[in-house]
Amino acid sequence: xxxxxxxxxxxxxxxxxxxxxxxxxxxxxxxxxxxxxxxxxxxxxxxxxxxxxxxxxxxxxxxxxxxxxxxxxxxxxxxxxxxxxxxxxxxxxxxxxxxxxxxxxxxxxxxxxxxxxxxxxxxxxxxxxxxxxxxxxxxxxxxxxxxxxxxxxxxxxxxxxxxxx
Amino acid sequence: xxxxxxxxxxxxxxxxxxxxxxxxxxxxxxxxxxxxxxxxxxxxxxxxxxxxxxxxxxxxxxxxxxxxxxxxxxxxxxxxxxxxxxxxxxxxxxxxxxxxxxxxxxxxxxxxxxxxxxxxxxxxxxxxxxxxxxxxxxxxxxxxxxxxxxxxxxxxxxxxxxxxxxxxxxxxxxxxxxxxxxxxxxxxxxxxxxxxxxxxxxxxxxxxxxxxxxxxxx
Amino acid sequence: xxxxxxxxxxxxxxxxxxxxxxxxxxxxxxxxxxxxxxxxxxxxxxxxxxxxxxxxxxxxxxxxxxxxxxxxxxxxxxxxxxxxxxxxxxxxxxxxxxxxxxxxxxxxxxxxxxxxxxxxxxxxxxxxxxxxxxxxxxxxxxxxxxxxxxxxxxxxxxxxxxxxxxxxxxxxxxxxxxxxxxxxxxxxxxxxxxxxxxxxxxxxxxxxxxxxxxxxxxxxxxxxxxxxxxxxxxxxxxxxxxxxxxxxxxxxxxxxxxxxxxxxxxxxxxxxxxxxxxxxxxxxxxxxxxxxxxxxxxxxxxxxxxxxxxxxxxxxxxxxxxxxxxxxxxxxxxxxxxxxxxxxxxxxxxxxxxxxxxxxxxxxxxxxxxxxxxxxxxxxxxxxxxxxxxxxxxxxxxxxxxxxxxxxxxxxxxxxxxxxxxxxxxxxxxxxxxxxxxxxxxxxxxxxxxxxxxxxxxxxxxxxxxxxxxxxxxxxxxxxxxxxxxxxxxxxxxxxxxxxxxxxxxxxxxxxxxxxxxxxxxxxxxxxxxxxxxxxxxxxxxxxxxxxxxxxxxxxxxxxxxxxxxxxxxxxxxxxxxxxxxxxxxxxxxxxxxxxxxxxxxx
Numbered sequence: 001x002x003x004x005x006x007x008x009x010x011x012x013x014x015x016x017x018x019x020x021x022x023x024x025x026x027x028x029x030x031x032x033x034x035x036x037x038x039x040x041x042x043x044x045x046x047x048x049x050x051x052x053x054x055x056x057x058x059x060x061x062x063x064x065x066x067x068x069x070x071x072x073x074x075x076x077x078x079x080x081x082x083x084x085x086x087x088x089x090x091x092x093x094x095x096x097x098x099x100x101x102x103x104x105x106x107x108x109x110x111x112x113x114x115x116x117x118x119x120x121x122x123x124x125x126x127x128x129x130x131x132x133x134x135x136x137x138x139x140x141x142x143x144x145x146x147x148x149x150x151x152x153x154x155x156x157x158x159x160x161x162x163x164x165x
Numbered sequence: 166x167x168x169x170x171x172x173x174x175x176x177x178x179x180x181x182x183x184x185x186x187x188x189x190x191x192x193x194x195x196x197x198x199x200x201x202x203x204x205x206x207x208x209x210x211x212x213x214x215x216x217x218x219x220x221x222x223x224x225x226x227x228x229x230x231x232x233x234x235x236x237x238x239x240x241x242x243x244x245x246x247x248x249x250x251x252x253x254x255x256x257x258x259x260x261x262x263x264x265x266x267x268x269x270x271x272x273x274x275x276x277x278x279x280x281x282x283x284x285x286x287x288x289x290x291x292x293x294x295x296x297x298x299x300x301x302x303x304x305x306x307x308x309x310x311x312x313x314x315x316x317x318x319x320x321x322x323x324x325x326x327x328x329x330x331x332x333x334x335x336x337x338x339x340x341x342x343x344x345x346x347x348x349x350x351x352x353x354x355x356x357x358x359x360x361x362x363x364x365x366x367x368x369x370x371x372x373x374x375x376x377x378x379x380x381x382x383x
Numbered sequence: 384x385x386x387x388x389x390x391x392x393x394x395x396x397x398x399x400x401x402x403x404x405x406x407x408x409x410x411x412x413x414x415x416x417x418x419x420x421x422x423x424x425x426x427x428x429x430x431x432x433x434x435x436x437x438x439x440x441x442x443x444x445x446x447x448x449x450x451x452x453x454x455x456x457x458x459x460x461x462x463x464x465x466x467x468x469x470x471x472x473x474x475x476x477x478x479x480x481x482x483x484x485x486x487x488x489x490x491x492x493x494x495x496x497x498x499x500x501x502x503x504x505x506x507x508x509x510x511x512x513x514x515x516x517x518x519x520x521x522x523x524x525x526x527x528x529x530x531x532x533x534x535x536x537x538x539x540x541x542x543x544x545x546x547x548x549x550x551x552x553x554x555x556x557x558x559x560x561x562x563x564x565x566x567x568x569x570x571x572x573x574x575x576x577x578x579x580x581x582x583x584x585x586x587x588x589x590x591x592x593x594x595x596x597x598x599x600x601x602x603x604x605x606x607x608x609x610x611x612x613x614x615x616x617x618x619x620x621x622x623x624x625x626x627x628x629x630x631x632x633x634x635x636x637x638x639x640x641x642x643x644x645x646x647x648x649x650x651x652x653x654x655x656x657x658x659x660x661x662x663x664x665x666x667x668x669x670x671x672x673x674x675x676x677x678x679x680x681x682x683x684x685x686x687x688x689x690x691x692x693x694x695x696x697x698x699x700x701x702x703x704x705x706x707x708x709x710x711x712x713x714x715x716x717x718x719x720x721x722x723x724x725x726x727x728x729x730x731x732x733x734x735x736x737x738x739x740x741x742x743x744x745x746x747x748x749x750x751x752x753x754x755x756x757x758x759x760x761x762x763x764x765x766x767x768x769x770x771x772x773x774x775x776x777x778x779x780x781x782x783x784x785x786x787x788x789x790x791x792x793x794x795x796x797x798x799x800x801x802x803x804x805x806x807x808x809x810x811x812x813x814x815x816x817x818x819x820x821x822x823x824x825x826x827x828x829x830x831x832x833x834x835x836x837x838x839x840x841x842x843x844x845x846x847x848x849x850x851x852x853x854x855x856x857x858x859x860x861x862x863x864x865x866x867x868x869x870x871x872x873x874x875x876x877x878x879x880x881x882x883x884x885x886x887x888x889x890x891x892x893x894x895x896x897x898x899x900x901x902x903x904x905x906x907x908x909x910x911x912x913x914x915x916x917x918x919x920x921x922x923x924x925x926x927x928x929x930x931x932x933x934x935x936x937x938x939x940x941x942x943x944x945x946x947x948x949x950x951x952x953x954x955x956x957x958x959x960x961x962x963x964x965x966x967x968x969x970x971x972x973x974x975x976x977x978x979x980x981x982x983x984x985x986x
Contacts, residue, residue, distance in 0.1 A: 019735040058737045060719035077639030079796040117639035121796035122486030140454030211742040230742045252933035256902035
């Protein structure tokens with residue numbers, strides 16, 4: 001993968017100020033920031049590797065481990081919290097077989113994470129799905145029933161694309 | 166020197182360069198003030214919050230980063246500043262692995278100076294002991310209660326060759342006790358003997374029970 | 384593309400940016416043409432204005448597309464409308480609009496036909512679309528949620544209230560939000576047709592000093608939370624001697640449960656840009672950044688589109704409207720961190736570093752982004768500036784309180800019947816907003832507390848609800864205005880548990896720079912965990928307060944000093960509930976871990 005880096009990062013040039021932009025690009029293209037990519041960024045932008053790593057682990061947008069194809073973010077903002085999004089989180093983790101302390105399902109299809117607020121509090125509880133093509137699907141008034149439907153739909157999509165059997 | 170500014174520190178007026186920060190003025194005024202910036206290498210710009218001083222409007226500002234201005238008046242030892250500093254240091258120490266008996270800063274540590282200055286519990290006598298790990302009484306096989314005893318006496322006994330008997334009472338933090346007892350074991354001391362020695366001064370201290378409890382677990 | 388209002392009407396129309404910038408450009412587009420006299424061109428412009436209202440064929444369906452409506456299926460509704468139009472073969476324009484802020488009617492559509500009252504349909508299902516539209520076109524509006532005005536021509540019209548007859552609409556004063564849910568946010572033409580950019584034109588006519596004077600007389604204070612008078616900030620930056628200055632519009636809105644900024648940008652991005660250009664013109668800055676929150680993808684997209692359009696028509700770029708002043712805007716999207724919303728931390732992020740707050744002084748007005756003087760304003764503040772410049776300060780200053788003029792957009796969520804964004808005069812009581820606008824709690828539920836101002840705001844007991852929403856009044860009760868958040872909390876929620884949830888948020892979001900915030904939040908969370916699990920003693924309550932005071936006094940930035948406020952304010956008003964957890968080891972509402980069998984205690 002390392003060989004492909006400079007091509008992705010053409011736009012970012014060699015200025016250290018573009019570090020976040022570069023990380024965003026890598027996150028989008030590769031799905032996560034691997035140590036190799038981080039090193040490539042460090043070389044190209046002339047920033048210490050430690051700095052790249054420090055920034056990459058600081059922001060929630062970047063992940064240093066591979067994520068699933070569908071990334072499900074469960075809002076734990078206070079409105080969603082009182083409307084019961086913790087139950088949804090638990091439900092998602094159990095139905096996808098994700099253990100405590102882990103985020104990604106074993107088939108690599110789903111990642112479930114908490115997020116602080118999705119700014120759709122009127123329709124709490126809210127869950128959002130980042131699709132592989134970069135689009136986003138917001139699900140308001142979520143409950144296990146809705147989520148069940150959503151997951152089977154996503155599974156169906158994945159099967160169509162041949163990601164799983 | 167042109168355009169020096171006048172700053173009042175706890176009532177003492179000093180003239181300093183306009184480009185300096187409050188801490189310089191405080192030092193110049195001869196007001197004792199501990200800060201990490203004195204330790205040099207670990208300066209991270211106003212993030213430790215241990216040199217907070219009070220402005221006349223009641224706001225607390227870090228002396229190490231606050232620029233001086235003419236007729237600025239600060240007070241360094243108000244109830245508010247001491248409380249904030251003390252509490253912050255307590256927080257810092259809560260995540261500090263206190264193993265003063267084996268620390269390279271032994272005897273010359275800003276943290277310890279601040280902690281004893283602010284009368285914080287949680288620092289053992291070893292922190293003030295000038296004996297280096299190789300000369301440490303413990304490493305010579307002498308049962309010294311330094312690791313378990315509260316600092317603040319400048320480690321007078323160990324410094325002059327006598328062992329510490331724990332006259333100042335125990336350090337009441339469980340994690341330190343655990344590490345201290347482990348240290349005793351490493352050096353081949355009998356824990357029972359350590360407890361017996363501790364009982365001389367601490368037999369009535371409620372924390373002794375806790376130490377005994379921890380000792381059973383180690 | 385067909386001809387738009389922004390284009391020249393005939394070859395005689397000369398001022399066409401960017402080649403020929405002209406101060407009268409905007410006025411000419413709407414009232415014009417002003418550069419030459421031609422009844423034909425005048426008619427053309429008037430016809431186009433009419434078209435924007437009713438569509439090219441006299442019928443228009445507007446579908447609200449914003450994050451809030453998309454969350455409940457507006458995309459499907461949009462598809463259904465498109466399909467209906469295709470299948471029926473009717474000549475109907477389908478357009479998108481932003482959101483009113485009345486989120487309880489999502490997803491909604493608006494259908495207009497010349498001669499009929501424009502009707503809003505609430506909670507639309509994709510299946511119902513064809514039925515709704517054909518019924519409306521046949522002249523029957525009885526199924527509508529509301530109509531905009533009466534014509535007397537439609538069937539069942541008097542069964543349906545007009546918007547102004549609805550309490551939650553009438554009681555609002557919509558200044559910055561006046562275009563929200565009315566115009567297409569992706570079209571500069573509709574913004575200009577509604578009087579957009581006239582504020583900028585007037586500002587340029589007046590000159591920087593007079594603009595600052597007007598902002599001062601309008602009593603505009605920062606809407607981001609601190610309530611700092613905007614004119615002082617602008618004047619200070621204006622007086623700085625520097626060749627480079629910046630304007631930063633802060634739309635990070637990291638506070639959980641705040642969504643008014645998102646709604647404003649998604650529904651009317653141009654008002655923010657107009658405000659930024661005014662700020663830039665006044666202070667002498669030539670570059671602006673809009674700092675958009677990580678979750679605001681749609682908002683960022685619409686802003687980028689708006690910037691592009693504004694550039695195309697010479698409102699951004701060199702020689703803005705022939706004033707000799709150049710300004711450009713860049714949209715920067717946050718990578719997701721609560722601290723990024725802090726005014727100095729966002730500089731760090733734009734500069735490509737971790738968003739940790741900087742030490743102040745120096746303040747941003749003298750050394751901000753890239754070390755240059757910088758104006759940082761909340762997007763709503765900038766939008767207000769645009770409104771003031773368009774409407775004039777005299778009307779604006781009559782709204783609001785003596786010390787703080789104008790309105791504030793408030794995000795209301797939680798246990799209320801009508802959650803949404805409402806724009807009310809500063810100083811409106813919390814009770815009016817919760818009971819009057821948001822409809823109060825649902826049937827059979829009693830409110831216990833109102834969370835005001837987000838995580839760093841604090842909890843108000845329901846008995847104190849008469850307090851006016853004002854920068855000076857709220858702090859007296861130990862809470863803060865914050866970014867205008869009201870969360871209604873009913874009696875089924877455990878206050879201690881909520882305080883714990885807030886603290887957990889701060890623990891995960893603290894940037895880790897200063898000790899009190901990094902370690903203090905953690906320790907406070909641990910104590911709250913203990914309380915919620917029934918392993919605490921009364922000393923813990925004291926310790927919480929002590930720690931809270933430390934955080935408040937000793938932290939580096941406002942986020943750290945705001946972190947203990949939820950805890951401190953709940954201890955102040957709901958001490959009994961804490962004591963029930965601590966002494967009786969029970970939770971009065973039965974919702975927190977203490978009342979569950981398995982108690983999980985984690986450090």
